Amino acid sequence: MPTYELALMLRAMPKPELKTTLTRISHAIFDRGGIIRNIENLGFRPMPYKTTAHGLVHREANYFVFKIDTPTKAVADLKEEYRRDVDVVRQRVFLSQEPSKNDCTLEEELLPPAYRKDVQNMIDAGKTQVNRFTYKFKYNSGLDYYPFQK
């Protein structure tokens, strides 16, 4: 089961109601054989743009991030269920990503173009291409003279 991050925006509502909503959301995950690793509350704050959901315009929302492990096939099902939930204003699911351990390549990128690997590859690729823009007269065209000015 891969780890997903479920970013949820819930509508503005009193705390007990919010609690029942979160329980409902969690049970939907458990029912599909998933587990919750972590729930983050990013707080109640004004949205940067207004959003319409279930016939209402929302300018503020409760922001939550669920870190869940769930079967891949269950994700579409979960999204469909939350789309029907009137308390959910907006929902996004992302695959949780590990921090990459790549070394910084800035030094190579700041080299002059002739020394950069990608530019060198481009030049090499260009050498193998045929120049389609310069017309070259073919002498086997049936004419016994050269038709253009030399």
Place this chain on the structure above:
Amino acid sequence: MSLSQYLGAKSREHKHFLLEFIYKSENRAQQNQFLHTLVLRAATYVTDCGFAGCVPTSYRATTARFSSTDAKITTNNDEPVEMDNPYKKERRQCILCKLNITPDYKNYRLLSQFQSPYTGRIYGRHITGLCKAKQDLVENEIRKAQNCAYMPYYYKDKVFLKDPKLFDPENPVRAHRF
């Protein structure tokens, strides 16, 4: 190799004669001429024996040439030392790699620093000075954050307007294309 062999002396008396000749000779020209024939072979020996004082300055310079059999070469601590290039420049890194930060869509305050305060557009690599990998990551995470309604699309959150500047859009690393 003995001193006699160095000087080319045939007997012990001859050796003494030659040494006396070198050491005491008043005639500078005669001395020079004699030394000229000998100094290349005898230079080391003469110096070691304390005859350097009598050797003319023009020859003293040549006395620095040690023979390969001389033990002094191995004990010479004035020879060049193996070391790295002291003028080699430090490897430059972008700010996110240097501080080991992975941009995340939940950290929208960091991401908003890569956004124009006037149009909300993401600054390019020639302005941010990030490496390709981190710039791609920053752009993807900004798009995710905007999609999740953490960050606005067309402006920068006014709360973050006074955040410290990581770069100057007026002075890009490479020229703007407009």
